[in-house]
Amino acid sequence: MTRSSWPLYEVFVRSKRGLNHVHVGSLHAPDPEMALRNARDLYTRRNEGVSIWVVPAASITASSPDEKDPFFAPAGDKVYRHPTFYAIPEDVPHL
Amino acid sequence: MSFDNAYDAITDASDDKHWAFGTGFDDPLSGVDRAVPAGVSTADLTAYCLMLADDALVLSQRLTEWCSRAPELEEDVALANIALDLLGQARLLLTRAGEVEGRGRDEDALAYLRDEHEFRNVRLVEIDCGPGPGGDFAVTIARLLVFSTWRLAVFERLVASKDPVLAAIAAKGVKELAYHRDHAAQWTLRLAGGTEFSRERMVAGMARVWPLYDELFTTHEVERSLPDVAVPPSDVRAEVDEVLDQVFTAAALDRPDVAPMSAVAGKSGRDGVHTEAMGFLLAEMQHLARSLPGAKW
Numbered sequence: 382m383t384r385s386s387w388p389l390y391e392v393f394v395r396s397k398r399g400l401n402h403v404h405v406g407s408l409h410a411p412d413p414e415m416a417l418r419n420a421r422d423l424y425t426r427r428n429e430g431v432s433i434w435v436v437p438a439a440s441i442t443a444s445s446p447d448e449k450d451p452f453f454a455p456a457g458d459k460v461y462r463h464p465t466f467y468a469i470p471e472d473v474p475h476l
Numbered sequence: 477m478s479f480d481n482a483y484d485a486i487t488d489a490s491d492d493k494h495w496a497f498g499t500g501f502d503d504p505l506s507g508v509d510r511a512v513p514a515g516v517s518t519a520d521l522t523a524y525c526l527m528l529a530d531d532a533l534v535l536s537q538r539l540t541e542w543c544s545r546a547p548e549l550e551e552d553v554a555l556a557n558i559a560l561d562l563l564g565q566a567r568l569l570l571t572r573a574g575e576v577e578g579r580g581r582d583e584d585a586l587a588y589l590r591d592e593h594e595f596r597n598v599r600l601v602e603i604d605c606g607p608g609p610g611g612d613f614a615v616t617i618a619r620l621l622v623f624s625t626w627r628l629a630v631f632e633r634l635v636a637s638k639d640p641v642l643a644a645i646a647a648k649g650v651k652e653l654a655y656h657r658d659h660a661a662q663w664t665l666r667l668a669g670g671t672e673f674s675r676e677r678m679v680a681g682m683a684r685v686w687p688l689y690d691e692l693f694t695t696h697e698v699e700r701s702l703p704d705v706a707v708p709p710s711d712v713r714a715e716v717d718e719v720l721d722q723v724f725t726a727a728a729l730d731r732p733d734v735a736p737m738s739a740v741a742g743k744s745g746r747d748g749v750h751t752e753a754m755g756f757l758l759a760e761m762q763h764l765a766r767s768l769p770g771a772k773w
Contacts, residue, residue, distance in 0.1 A: 387548065408550050409548060409550060410550060411666060414662065415662060418659060418662065419550040419553075419554065422554045422557050423550060423553055426557065
């Protein structure tokens with residue numbers, strides 16, 4: 382019997398302490414519903430999550446390593462884009 | 477512990493220790509009164525706890541056999557998780573049985589040092605459904621679907637048990653079993669609606685486990701003598717039938733038409749009368765603990 386591989390899904394979990402879904406890894410599944418269940422078993426076994434997203438890996442458009450320099454290097458010397466010239470008040474947490 | 481607002485979670489200072497590994501674990505039995513309720517026979521309550529414990533322990537052992545041998549890595553982890561949930565239920569129930577019995581037997585003594593005729597599990601959980609020549613993934617899923625649907629129906633009623641410990645164990649188990657049932661139902665649909673081959677295996681899998689279906693609903697003397705403590709399984713038959721029929725309809729499967737496996741002189745799993753597979757299962761499960769008595773690992 383020939384065997385074809387299941388499609389790849391990327392998994393995003395929002396933890397109890399987290400504000401947003403964070404990419405935690407990927408998995409194979411026959412369809413999105415099973416991907417969600419597999420994600421529950423693989424990535425939230427230790428009580429980490431309150432919400433899961435799964436996305437077919439094929440739906441993600443990624444930047445290419447070859448374009449790294451034109452994409453990211455120009456930001457490297459624009460120090461004025463960082464708010465480093467403000468004094469941070471001591472009594473403001475989580476800044 | 478849960479937070480409606482993510483900002484609350486961030487500023488919760490109480491438990492930074494396990495930040496990376498999940499937080500908010502709790503003990504399902506904390507604060508539960510462990511005294512045996514008045515008027516309840518300790519012998520019957522012990523026997524009933526063993527019935528529920530052995531069902532979970534033996535199926536856990538069977539599911540563990542799939543470890544590293546499931547069709548896909550993700551499914552391997554899923555089956556192992558389900559096995560661990562059941563093992564957790566078994567441990568709580570065995571501990572309760574030992575404590576009510578009052579002869580100083582702990583969960584390990586009850587799991588590893590009892591012989592086959594002292595095990596009170598239904599025969600459905602002990603048969604060999606694979607991996608290997610005893611079965612395959614579809615039979616394993618068929619058994620899990622039938623078992624978890626039945627046990628969920630029992631546990632949903634057991635939540636109202638007069639024994640507070642059983643009620644607390646049931647409350648914890650209901651959430652786990654609901655997931656097990658969902659997992660098995662999802663796979664039943666996919667195998668039945670997949671290829672010609674997968675459908676054939678699913679049909680054969682259901683037919684394989686079905687002879688052990690009736691035994692699940694035979695109310696035992698012990699269950700009868702514990703009114704308001706035990707759940708008579710005959711009470712849940714209609715509900716289990718209905719749930720399974722829903723899955724069969726969705727999967728376009730027919731309810732198997734096979735004769736029930738007979739009891740031996742009126743006795744079956746709940747009386748300690750098991751199938752041939754049980755001895756082999758216990759030999760593997762108990763071998764290490766019996767070879768090295770008192771060993772710690």
